[in-house]
Amino acid sequence: MLSLSMVVRNEAERIEACLASVAGFVDEMVLVDTGSSDATVAIAERCGAVVHQLEWPGDFAPARNHALSLVQGDWVLVLDADEQLTPEAREPLRTLMAEPDLLLVNLLRRELGARQSPYSNVSRLFRRHPAIYWSRPYHSMVDDSVTALLEQEPHWRLADCPVVALLHDGYRPELLASSDKAQRLREAMEAELERRPGDPYACAKLGGLELSEGHRERAISLLEQGLARVTPGTPEHYELLLHLAMALADPEPARARALYRQAIALPLDARLTAAARLNLAALLLGQGELAEAAALTQAVTAAAPELALGWFNRGLIARQQGQLAKAISAYRQALALDPDHPEAHQNLAVALLLIGDIAGARSSFRLAISLLAQQGRSGEAEALRQRASGLVKLDP
Secondary structure, X not given: OEEEEEEEOOOOOOHHHHHHHHOOOOOEEEEEEOOOOOOHHHHHHHOOOEEEEOOOOOOHHHHHHHHHHOOOOOEEEEOOOOEEEOHHHHHHHHHHHOXXXXXXXXXXXXXXXXXXXXXXXXXXXXXXXXXXOOEOOOOOEXXXXXXXXXXXXXXOEEEEEEEEEEEEOOOOHHHHHOOOHHHHHHHHHHHHHHHOOOOHHHHHHHHHHHHHOOOHHHHHHHHHHHHHHOOOOOHHHHHHHHHHHHHHOOOOHHHHHHHHHHHHHOOOOOOOOHHHHHHHHHHHHHOOOHHHHHHHHHHHXXXXXXXXXXXXXXXXXXXXXXXXXXXXXXXXXXXXXXXXXHHHHXXXXXXXXXXXXXXXXXXHHHHHHHHHHHOOOHHHHHHHHHHHHOOOOOOO
């Protein structure tokens, strides 16, 4: 028996799609609502979920542990409302759960719209065992309890799902900008670092946040602290290397290149290291090393053909190589996967202009300008309009 376990609050816009993605796969759906004021509970119950109420305890770990105590399944799948199970993951997961010595399955999650790290690994499918519980603030996880359990009961195994199992829509820039998620993450990680100075996981998360907010010096300090204590080959190791390389790309490009290469060399799924490959390719592109940059982006599109960003970068490099037909093909593949990417429309417009397709260039410039405006980037939209107007007649 497989149980779905969730903690929710005010997720009326997303809960139905989430629950629909597991319908017919899980045997029960148990939700803990922490005070919704919208239609979340009604929608969940209409979808067949059993909903319990809990006053928000101030942290996800105790809330998730309460939800875990309510399920009955032999296995537990844990989702957030902004996640969906992919159809192609169902059969591989059923096969894995049938293995008698398997304790936990790591799920490859695609981060829709994320500007960095388009994939992550999350330990969200595990056997219901009294020793497994959630810990750590904000980004709560069962990993600590699983590690302790394996020391006591070493016969258990862990496994990775071989396909993308989850789609996550929570890291799109516009969603982060409209929520207090970053501030809550900061507060939780600062508190964790006070309790556990130099903790690699907290250093990775807080270091990445500091970098995204432009606090480069503190980001570097935190990331280096985390690297000094990290377990080699872990996802935290990769995240620390990736963000430190990003922080050093301008002042120390040679060191950044070395860090990216270390990240790529870790024994992780190739999709998990896509960001390091693409960032290294961009760095090499800027230094004129086109052959290796092209090889890196080709490796990304081979491992993750569904990733629009990989095709976009292939287009950038092909254009620099003077291969306009390949660049146009790559941009179009990127846009087939992500039609709302203004930079892809803009670069496609330039490539079409270079081969003499004026009508196509005009259309692509218009789409890029429109998307920038829709995404709240009005200054960039107007700047592009002025530049493009000097190349083609934009108005009918």
